[in-house]
Amino acid sequence: MASAMVFSISRVILVCFAFCLPLPLQGTPESPFHNPNAKTFSSSEDDLFYPLSPVVQMGKHNLMKFGIGTPPLETFAIPDTASNLVWLQCGCTNCYTQTSPTFDPKKSSTYESIKCSSDNCKNTAYSTNCNGLDPDCSYNLSFQDIGTSSRGHIAMETLTFQDGLNRKYPMFNMTFGCGQDNKDTFGFKVPGIMGLSNHSSSLIGQSSFIDFSYIFFSNASIGRSEVRIGFPPITGHLTTALAPNSKGLYIFKDVDGIYVEGEKVDIPESVFGYVEGESGGLIIDTGATFT
Numbered sequence: 001m002a003s004a005m006v007f008s009i010s011r012v013i014l015v016c017f018a019f020c021l022p023l024p025l026q027g028t029p030e031s032p033f034h035n036p037n038a039k040t041f042s043s044s045e046d047d048l049f050y051p052l053s054p055v056v057q058m059g060k061h062n063l064m065k066f067g068i069g070t071p072p073l074e075t076f077a078i079p080d081t082a083s084n085l086v087w088l089q090c091g092c093t094n095c096y097t098q099t100s101p102t103f104d105p106k107k108s109s110t111y112e113s114i115k116c117s118s119d120n121c122k123n124t125a126y127s128t129n130c131n132g133l134d135p136d137c138s139y140n141l142s143f144q145d146i147g148t149s150s151r152g153h154i155a156m157e158t159l160t161f162q163d164g165l166n167r168k169y170p171m172f173n174m175t176f177g178c179g180q181d182n183k184d185t186f187g188f189k190v191p192g193i194m195g196l197s198n199h200s201s202s203l204i205g206q207s208s209f210i211d212f213s214y215i216f217f218s219n220a221s222i223g224r225s226e227v228r229i230g231f232p233p234i235t236g237h238l239t240t241a242l243a244p245n246s247k248g249l250y251i252f253k254d255v256d257g258i259y260v261e262g263e264k265v266d267i268p269e270s271v272f273g274y275v276e277g278e279s280g281g282l283i284i285d286t287g288a289t290f291t
């Protein structure tokens, strides 16, 4: 990710890890995103062939909707810009209650297990060492802030998204955590978490795309919330630099503050200051329960 920008208009949050313009609103001059200097969004249908995930609200969560396996099972996950792994409840031995059907790898023809001795296992976030009789790659992770933990096997599956024209967009052999033993202390009932960090085992790190963007509306009648991967570049917006770092984090360097409806929130600018050497700066963590 070379550049990024953040701005918020009313209760619309739009973050682009590249240049971006939201698809549903781009055409109308009255839209807050209208940019008369931007070139037309798409000149060819091929430009709209990139993975996109509609975001639906479930309780207090914005959840990405996508399919897993073959045939694809429709499922949901929290889009998490600060998370390095994609994981879902799967092949359960000890799962919590979730609101949609749980993925059963036995019913999918594309599930591939990963050996614990493979490089893929070693390079995947939260994988544990080969230290038992289990030849398959295991992982174990816990999130303190949302009271969630997941344990299971690292495996590969087809994740099916849609594209800009509602066609299917399958991503084959995506490494993910098949969570067999999971806890959901606060009762969120969400099937899993979609890691969107810059780590090599997140959805973004595994894809061949170099940018992604998301837009969340608080009211679905204003526009459609979605996460887009490989969003085509559109010129004409302000950007702020990301600080390259080894943890996969998106650290925004030159943020001067947070604005709500044009008014700057009273937080000293120094709070956002970035110091070379990976300290300070602003991180936007879409998976956190607090700011």
Ligand SMILES: *[C@@H]1O[C@H](CO)[C@@H](O)[C@H](O)[C@H]1NC(C)=O
Pocket: 140, 141, 142
């Ligand atoms: C998984 O991680 C938790 C918390 O870090 C730890 O308490 C637990 O023993 C681990 N389980 C295994 C099987 O490694």
Ligand SMILES: *[C@@H]1O[C@H](CO)[C@@H](O)[C@H](O)[C@H]1NC(C)=O
Pocket: 112, 172, 173
């Ligand atoms: C996915 O991985 C399997 C096993 O490694 C391989 O046989 C298959 O060809 C791969 N599929 C694609 C679409 O790359």
Ligand SMILES: *[C@@H]1O[C@H](CO)[C@@H](O)[C@H](O)[C@H]1NC(C)=O
Pocket: 219, 220, 221, 222
């Ligand atoms: C969403 O927007 C519509 C149209 O502007 C409005 O009628 C409705 O009350 C809004 N809903 C909420 C929950 O704010």
Ligand SMILES: *[C@@H]1O[C@H](CO)[C@@H](O)[C@H](O)[C@H]1NC(C)=O
Pocket: 001, 198, 242, 243, 244, 245, 246, 248, 249, 250, 251
């Ligand atoms: C993201 O990851 C790539 C590949 O590891 C790296 O070159 C790049 O600097 C990273 N970007 C940030 C902002 O850390």
